[in-house]
Amino acid sequence: MDAVIHPTAVVEAGARLGKGVRIGAFCHIGDDVVVGDGCEFGPHCSVAGPTTIGTDNRFIGHCAIGGEPQDKKFAGERVELVIGDRNTFREFVTINRGTGTGGGITRVGNDNWLLAYTHVAHDCTVGDHCVFSNNATLAGHVSVGDHVILSGFAGVHQFCRIGAHAFIGMGAFVNGDVPPFVMVAQDGYGRPRGINSEGLKRRGFDSGRISAIKRAYRALYVAGGSLDDARAKLLEMAGESEDVRALLDFIDSGERPLLR
Structure with missing residues (x-):
């Protein structure tokens, strides 16, 4: 035709x-x-x-x-x-x-x-x-991975990376790298607010995979240690979870600071 x-x-x-x-x-x-x-x-x-x-x-x-x-x-x-x-x-x-x-x-x-x-x-x-x-x-x-959602009026600073399956909330301004699976909400500049668990369920992630990602998130954002401390914990977890391995690889390959 x-x-x-x-x-x-x-x-x-x-x-x-x-x-x-x-x-x-x-x-x-x-x-x-x-x-x-x-x-x-x-x-x-x-x-x-x-x-x-x-x-x-x-x-x-x-x-x-x-x-x-x-x-x-x-x-x-x-x-x-x-x-x-x-x-x-x-x-x-x-x-x-x-x-x-x-x-x-x-x-x-x-x-x-x-x-x-x-x-x-x-x-x-x-x-x-x-x-x-x-x-x-x-x-x-800017580099955006697969299955990423940017909500209305979200803005991403130059040279930032958004990892696969991340969710950026409405009006959030991103000025650092967002790891895979992480959910970012507006707070001046956007800040991590948990993982995108609902999106992961919709894409077929089972409870075991989601639990491993949650543990990795807590090590990175909730435990209160330094980034080096979090990286060491993630390295231990990565042996049992390909998703944690992907998250750790993302962190180690960045040029801009990680959004924390």
């Missing part, structure tokens, strides 16, 4: 469209844009290149995808945005390309749901199965 393009839309000659692509009224698809099969663009969407979009993505309306990075050091070098498959982008979502000094690529994985007015800045990496609620914002160079 050929692409269906509204007569008011503009598709530049250098764009490549897959089978069954639908482009709505007043859209603009720029040069050096590759759109996979089955993608759908509602009215007033724009895509600038170089951008590569996978299959079966939905852009509901007024999305601005692949724009230049909001970085004063950007000098027009070739940088990219790469989007995976089966994502949904609601109204007024903005996603920027990378920067030459930051790796050059912004990446969004598969099966994500980005709600209205969310923003993914330059050089970010977003995993799979994430939900960003309205007005959630990532600054540059």
Whole structure:
């Protein structure tokens, strides 16, 4: 099936469209844009290149995808945005390309749901199965793991990492790394408030796995010792739990301070 393009839309000659692509009224698809099969663009969407979009993505309306990075050091070098498959982008979502000094690529994985007015800045990496609620914002160079939820108006500082299965509460501002499984709530800047146990249950984590993660959380955040003390306790637990091992690996690989 050929692409269906509204007569008011503009598709530049250098764009490549897959089978069954639908482009709505007043859209603009720029040069050096590759759109996979089955993608759908509602009215007033724009895509600038170089951008590569996978299959079966939905852009509901007024999305601005692949724009230049909001970085004063950007000098027009070739940088990219790469989007995976089966994502949904609601109204007024903005996603920027990378920067030459930051790796050059912004990446969004598969099966994500980005709600209205969310923003993914330059050089970010977003995993799979994430939900960003309205007005959630990532600054540059942020890494987000799989199955992460950002609640409405949450904001993440540049260079921070959000581990897999973490939950960031409404209006929380994150200025440090958030370990996997941890739940963060608003308190000035966001602070850890337990683990995301409800989300883990929904994803099939059994009671044994969740109990091990809770023990690890208590060692890290409740016991009152130093980070080195907590790391030693986690190392003991990691031999019996792959989830604790993943949490410990996350802590040991960070460049920014851990959110505590």
